[in-house]
Amino acid sequence: MSQPVKLYVYDLSNGMASQMSLQLTGRQIDGIWHTSIVVFGKEVFYGQGINITAPGRSHHGTPLRIVDIGTTDIDEETFNEYLAEMREHYTADKVRSINNSLFPSPYRSFLPDFNCNSFTNDCAGFLTGGSIPDYIKDLPSDFLSTPFGAALRPTIDSMYRRPGTTPPQLPTPAATPNPELAGSILQSVASQAQQGMHPPTPLQATESLVAPFHPITNSASFQSLLRTHKAVVINFSDLVTCPPCRVIAPVYEDLARAKGVKTSGGAGAAFAKIDLNTPSGKTLGAEWNVRVMPTFMFFLDGKKISEMKGADANELRSQIDLLLFQAYPPHPHTSLSLPSIQSLSLNPILFTQVPALDTVANKLVSFIDSAPWPSTCTQSKSDIKHVLSTAVLPYLKSRSKTPSPPPSSGTATPAMLVSWSKATQTLAQVLPMEQLFPLVDMWRLALLDGAVGTWCAAKLQLQSASSNVDADRTPIDVFLGKAKVKGADSIPRAYHLTLLRLLSNAYASPVLAPYLLLPERKGGGGGGGGGIRDKMTEVMVRSLLNEDAGVRMAAASLVFNGAAWVQKGRVEAVRSGGGVEGKRDVEDEDWEVEMVSAVVEAVDREKGSEDVVHRLTASLGCLLRLSPFYESQIKSLLEVLQAKRVLRSKLGKGGCGEEGVRKGEVRRLVEEVADRLC
Template sequence: MDVQLYVYDLSQGLARQYSRALTGIQIDAIYHTAIVFNNVEYFFGQGIHRKIPGSTHHGRPIQVVDLGKTHLPIDVVEEYVESLAEIYTPESYDLFLHNCNNFSQDLAMFLVGKSIPDEIRSLPETFLKTPIGQMLRGQIDQSMRKMTQAPDAVAGRNVSSSSATTKPIPKPTTNGASTTPISNGTTHKLPSTAIINAQPPSETPGQVHYISSPSELDRLLEAARDSCAVIFFTSATCPPCKIVYPTYDELAAEAGTRSGAKLIKIDISASPSANAVAQRYQVRATPTFITFLKGQKQEEWAGANPAQLKGNVRLLLQMAQPPQHRHSSLRLPTFQRTIGKPIMYTRTPPLDKLLAKIGPQFTQDQSVQDLLAYIKTRDDQGMTEAPIPNLHAFSDHLASSFASLPANTHFAVIDLVRVAAVDPRVSSFFAAEHELKTLSTLLSGTGYSDDFSNAPYNIQAVSLQLACNLFGSNVFQEQVFRGQSGSSNGGSSLKDKIETLASQCLLSPHANARSMAAALVYNLSAYMHNQRMHNTPDEDASPNDDLSAALLESLTSLSSVVSGPASSAASTTETLHALLLALGMLLYAAPPEDMLWDLCRAMDLREALKEIKASDLGVKDEPLLKEVGDELLGKGAF
């Protein structure tokens, strides 16, 4: 699809006319820009907005710049824009430092790998270099803010988003898991990254279904076979019926749509076919109510009694709810909650040391220098001050040169990308990139893609940390958790790469690597776990069986593995905690037919955990040994 840049002049020609006299330099326009893609105009003002192109109060653009074409699916673009919403908030707007043009630059880079025109990006700096610019900066920002941040994007017709990008991302809860990096460095503030289903699905109020034929009734009763249904027989000549109309409407709204309950109303005087329904159930008076539970008739009563109607229907709705999983009654505080945020590794190591390890052969390229400048600006000033660099150019340079770099520099290059991927804008680019070029280069180009368990520890560590940081992107989560087939690389391919990395590193001889692999399993399992907590399970979201088997093997061999130099009592404790945390996520509320239960029994995992607790590893006080070993595998086993 074509991508265009709409360029507007906020001064309506006044800048061109009076700028030289006022500032001593010629300023042709005060630029406002927007990205137009798929017949939607995206721009930043009072937050991020979507409008029908050209419909805002800015009028007609003074210029339309063709930026190129993008092959990214619309849903991927929408998820990327959602990730920008954490950075481009109404409060962060600054006419000179963080404005609509910064947003256009980020989105253009993501879509086509091109910058918006330099004269637009450099205008604020040019103006602020003048004495009048420095003197009037505050006043101009405030006066122009009224125009650029007017309510509802100032005017124009809204375009609905294909995803929930207009909703605020909920503040995530802490998960208590370890996020210790392998190197020291600076930490910077991140946007609030949330697992995409951390909050329960929004409930839509239900409605009364008005029918007039037996076939319509049969269809609704069949749809409610796994839930419940209520039939309200009424008549236009029945004054008492009208007394309970508001109550019935209220109960239908209360039932919602996710429950599957159907509240049905039939006016038996409306037509012969409606009367035929009444004859089927031998209804002789109105109002009459008949309830069904799981496809079976339950109760029948007559009379206009709102209190009785409320009590009976609410009890029916409660009875129709699916039974609670047996694990809900266990003492499992670690797992009886939704997972609000993924585990990420956010520290930046000393960049000068990292560059020295990589060497000039790779780092002297302009795309690498731009990436380094971006990281420094982001860490020093925050993400709002750091527009993303040309990631397309960096990806091309990486793909063409990575294989020729000395093998001992590969981990440092991956670590550089890991640091950049902390920003959801960057990780979204990697997740949506055609054929996953950057990730494929890094995960396959080291020569260990067939067996990461034998890779050097530093390669394992930075690869796992990079994979964890990708979960900071909603685009990446959509690809992995929901397997978006519309993307250029396919969601299943991305999930396969991440699961293969995790399962192989779970068998590493290095305790810290296994701990990081368990953190990656935690991230992979979070979506499925939240679905179970919301009572909307989808077992297709479960990690594959190889990953589950590797996790159990890593646990059972914990006491016998001879670890490398990083081994210590502390690292063993941390590794055990991480492995148990990942296993508990997979086991909690899992159905009896889940293969993981068979594996746990076959490997006698509960006894293995007892042996670990009684060993001299110094882990007997690990609380998850009780939660997973005694509660889940003991009282909660099938």
């Protein structure tokens, strides 16, 4: 009689991966999955060896979801015999014993990397001939080595504890993340980004979740790997009896780590190793006619394209590089000589000048004193002035004591930021826009503090997860909302300038920057990263055409910061093996079309400022170089806009000033973008 087979799915990140991965790694990772098989009235899973419990009674608690993966005609006794055989391979103690007894230390890490998901995939193949869902198996191999992954490590390790222990029960992952946990993770990411990564010592049980290899023990899992990955490398070997296999093993592992699927771009090959010293490995070897150890096979789009026998490290590298070249052709711009663009600093343009803070504060206080105060306000004038005088002003003064304060100097506290943010929202409702610029300028200075950027990022992250459009908003969102209501053509100049400079300074935080240009996720809240991007883009595009030269300069600086951030991600994706097909999940074709059109129009209209032309041309170069949309849409758009003619016109008389662009570095950049990218 057929028996149903279920897959119990748990998220070891406790919901944090789904909520924060896209912003912080450039790829959407919906969970750090732990899975178990439920059949014959029992839940079977692998952690510290193979464990069996009643369904839903494991130390992982209640599963996040239950997946029906079919039925099995195999009887329980046969399945138990299969588990007995599997215990010989899925046992951490035996792997350690083999490592210590047979191999010197350089080779100890090259035995099969089993984990909970490879175990359930093998069981699914044995029971049903199918496999577990693709999204569970495809966690990028470098995820836990990213700052975000390292920050999640304590949460993951705490959920992947040994059976039999009784630590405090963790909450079931929810749609809305724990704000304290989100804030602490973002703070950890910011600290690692600024000071260099020092990842914690990993729990052995979770380390293999992102091992560079996909363990394969049956034909079903083999076919599943070929079906779900564009490029696949398989190593058939026997480390116990084959000396050449042990020689090539460390080379193969290094290649798997360097050229496996990465978080930045998603490109790379899936690497697997099949142990021919096991009964299941021998069966697979016979199925693929393996007669020499080691044998490497290379697959593209599910079809074997080449095979290599023996332990030739140089040939192995060449074959893998060729496979990746065929799977992910390099962007056409990678072959261009672009010295001016490549020499551009991609660091953000920041506005760091500190005004007379007492004067700024007094100006704001005078506006507060003269403003009519609605009876519906939950904060009084004295409450707000108290926050400004006792918390905000001393904080800003402590930050301005030196031109470049160290990270520990005058760092904002969450309590101060919460009270300041609350006062900001009240003032934004009470004061007219022309009286808000001192407040905006204070926040401009604060965003140079990494702690403020991290706090804003945590707020935006929570907003994006909430369906409440009236949720507590960041000052960035508040100020942008005021500008959107007014319309960029009629924003008071002082407010306009300080807002653009504040937005530019938001790029000082490596944690906050992704939220500023993140596309809005379908089904997400209305106040999240996508909402910020839409409002910011509207103000930015209109500001590029403003009559005021200072506004245009600030807008060009903001455009460059966004374009440079996009360029950084693309460069990293290409370096990790990505190409046009390996674009990051944060890419947005419609947004790029809008930005390219706006920048070309702004360059065409700019007749007075060479610096504005410089920043706009640099922005255009960053947007065009390595664009995944260049061939599909951008190239034809540039022809319609006559971008080459527009740029070259800046070099002649009257194009920008009486004589045109005169600075040598700017002329070279304009020529390079015009002639090679347009």
